[in-house]
Amino acid sequence: MEVGVIAVCVCCGKDVAELMVLExxxxxxxxxxxxxxxxxxxxxxxxxxxxxVSQHGNIVGDSGHSYLSLSLLEGNTQNVKISHVITI
Structure with a gap:
């Protein structure tokens, strides 16, 4: 399986990803x-x-599947509400 682009979208609002995820x-x-x-x-x-992820064609796990994990580390004070994941 090949996946080239992976994005996560967050809730709630139209301008929230920078604070919740990017920064x-x-x-x-x-x-x-x-x-x-x-x-x-x-x-x-x-x-x-x-x-x-924005690299096409080289994202694949050894089992033929890809596994994505998002974790909030100790010290986090920001609510992160994932609404959906995009894979292309």
């Missing part, structure tokens, strides 16, 4: 066991979503 240093995202670097994330396609 949240206590949000850790893993894809297939690898921690994703915040510096490669961007707002996409709307201000309520953050693109976590």
């Amino acid at each position: 949240n240093e206590f949000l850790q995202v893993e894809l297939n066991g690898l921690i994703l670097n915040h510096t490669s994330w961007d707002i996409w396609p709307e201000k309520k979503c953050v693109r976590l």
Whole structure:
């Protein structure tokens, strides 16, 4: 299985992703066991979503599946309400 773009969208509002996800240093995202670097994330396609992965064709787990994990680390004070995940 290949997945090229992965984005998460948050609730509630149209301009909330920057504070909840993009600038949240206590949000850790893993894809297939690898921690994703915040510096490669961007707002996409709307201000309520953050693109976590934008590389086409090379995101696949050893089992043929991809696993995405979002964790809030100790010290987090920001509510993070995920409404949906986009994969293309």
